[in-house]
Amino acid sequence: MAEGLSIRLRQQAPIPLEAELACAPGELLALVGPSGSGKSTLLRCIAGLHAAAEGAIRCDGETWFDAAAAVNRPVQARRIGFVFQSYALFPHLSALDNVAAALGHLPEGERRARAHELLARVHLDGLEARKPAALSGGQQQRIAVARALAREPAVLLLDEPFSAVDQVTRRKLQQELARLRAHLAIPMLLVTHDLDEARMLADRMVILHRGRTLQTGTPDEVMTRPRSASIARLVGLQNLFEGTLVEEGGALRLAWLGHKLDVARSEGQPGERVSWVIPSEGVLLHRRERPSRGEAENPVPGVVQDCVRLGPFTQIRLVPDGGGEPLAFSVPTHVAERNGIIPGAPARVTLLAESIHLMPWEPRPE
Amino acid sequence: MDWSALALSLQLALATTLILLPLAVLIARPLAWRRFRGKSLAEALVALPLVLPPTVLGFYLLVALGDASALGRFYQSLTGRQLVFSFDGLLLASIVFNLPFAVQPVQRAFDAIPREVREAAWCCGMTRWQALWKVELPLAWPGLVAAVVLTFAHTLGEFGVVLMVGGNIANETRTVAIAIYDRVQAFDDRGAALMSATLVAISFASIALINWLGRKADHRG
Known part of the structure; x- marks a missing residue:
């Protein structure tokens, strides 16, 4: 140049x-x-x-x-x-x-x-x-x-x-x-x-x-x-997990804690271990007792670990069924209140396939 | 009152200060800003005249400037005169024993200039020379004033080294400090008192000036 x-x-x-x-x-x-x-x-x-x-x-x-x-x-x-x-x-x-x-x-x-x-x-x-x-x-x-x-x-x-x-x-x-x-x-x-x-x-x-x-x-x-899990950590991305690629119906899916997640983009071989990340914007809270259409996409049930009110938004950490690290995301505070989000309450979220980003597997530091 | 001795002292003090100030800037800058091998040694060398008895310093200067030394011979071949017991020899000695009084305040002043401010001057396109004149020296101003006043006052007051290197030759090496000693030896108490009072007044005025200028510099920032 x-x-x-x-x-x-x-x-x-x-x-x-x-x-x-x-x-x-x-x-x-x-x-x-x-x-x-x-x-x-x-x-x-x-x-x-x-x-x-x-x-x-x-x-x-x-x-x-x-x-x-x-x-x-x-x-x-x-x-x-x-x-x-x-x-x-x-x-x-x-x-x-x-x-x-x-x-x-x-x-x-x-x-x-x-x-x-x-x-x-x-x-x-x-x-x-x-x-x-x-x-x-x-x-x-x-x-x-x-x-x-x-x-x-x-x-x-x-x-x-x-x-x-x-x-x-x-x-x-x-x-x-x-x-x-x-x-x-x-x-x-x-x-x-x-x-x-x-x-x-x-x-x-x-x-x-x-x-x-x-x-x-x-x-x-x-x-x-x-590009890698270490970069994800450096830029402070919260939802960083590990999973395995599996083939199902001719497409690669992401196996994670017993869930099989659809992913929009994937390069790799079945059986390959991967690190993956989803920005908190890609985690959508399901409305209580009123299921809507988009909720068929990668639904993950879990239990609210804690919720912190930060002004107009509430930060929620949800431990998915199957255990492991919690998923972090935030919703408008009124939405959290209307859906009865309190520590210990059950809740369901959708992980948008478009938002799931796969990276080469990298061991956790320490 | 030996006016010629006072005139000689003032002349010596002025010449020492004028020569030593640029020299002090040259020595103090690397001492303040660079890290190099033997830096502590160099600093100790500069400070040595502070702690040595004037007789010891005077003795070595006598040896270094004497007829047997290279410097003494070089001076003799140039002027046909001895370096020791001359004004020029006294001036050289004066520069050496004033080194810490000039270098240390200048070094402290340069030390206080943040590295980034010097670098900013270069980033502004200033050459090293321009940065020295427009940024470094103005910021080191209080230290330079201190160096001038301390060197000047200290030269006026130095006795031991002057006696060792210069002796007591009227109009050549008899400074006011020597003249006072001379008067006391001759039981001329009135002459000694007058000259002592003059020296006290000049020294007091110097210290007052340094404090005033220092405070003025503080207010500029």
Whole structure:
């Protein structure tokens, strides 16, 4: 890919890295993984703040890094916009001068006007003269974004840019980023450990674990069709089970705790052990005493283990007949009440065949 | 009152400070930001003049700058004069015994600058040189002020090393501290008192200045 950003990196130390990813111009790619998974190191490699032992980084047809050819452009020659987790503003400079500090490529006379424009773009007009310490966390973050964009970067790197502000400010800043990015025709990389954030903002996401890029895809793909059980665990999917494929009437079905479930897609051989996952949206509660048509699909009876009311929704865990791990799903609270969902009560659910996702069998950790 | 001694002291203090400050920045930056083998050793070496008796330091400086040393011979071939018991020799000695007073506050100041702030400067497209001038030095400002004032005041007050390396030659190596000693030896109590009071006043003013500038820097942030 000549356009956009492409990365292939490997190293053993200081933290292991085995990463491969690409990000097209205008695309926002989220790097998601637990802390210590190498997300920030990857960003630092792109910026030129860290050099991996092997691999290459190319952006817009230019080679920024190539270990084999001993190419390693310095930070200054990479045209990156970097928003640090701590914002890393210059505390001795005003908001305006912080932004102007990244405008070295413009003639001196144009810098102030351009810095004013950039601050206005992030809604900070009127606060140009303030020092960072006299601004709120959200305002500081906006300066950091304006400063990162000032250089007209070839790639925008955002290292957990929303982690240091309160929830309300975070939502606001996230919306602002979503609006801002619509006008940016450069690759954008967002490091986050917040899956919701990645889901909300990113076009695609990369799951990183111990420095390895495990899966890349749209948030929906990764969240509903993880490539492996470990990815399913990493993205916090709850309903992760094991089963066996069986052939019945010419079709493959999934044998699980004595149930035989229809599946919409299956590749594999009868007798093969599989891991499988179903998002909680794929688990539908049957109405009590009023069976309806869709309920013929993969019905599973069980006993309610617990139900937790979370505002308008109630989270239910149902232990299926045959034992094993409970199925987790949520229903509107009024539905839970009308159907007499209380701990110990019997209930039935449908597992939508379309939602059941099969993966190669993988032993449970521990 | 020996005005020439005071003038010499001020001259020595000014020259020491001007030479030592950039040197301190050069030494303190890697000490603050880099990890390398022998770093503790380097730090100990910088701090050594703090704990050594001035006579010990003076003795080694005398050896290092003397006619038998390479440095002493090189200086002699260049100027035709001795390095020891000259102003230049005194200046070199002064730079050495002031090393910890200049390096340590600067090192602490650089230490306090977050790594990401320095990296952000590079990410903004600044060269290392621009980052030093526009970001690092302004942020290390309180440490630089401390280094200047401490070096200046300490040079004015140093006695033992000066006596060992410079002796007591009027207009060449007789600093105000030596002159005070000289006056006391000559039972000129009034002269000694006047010069001592002047030294106290200058030292007090230096410390007051450092505190004031330090507080001013705090308010800027």
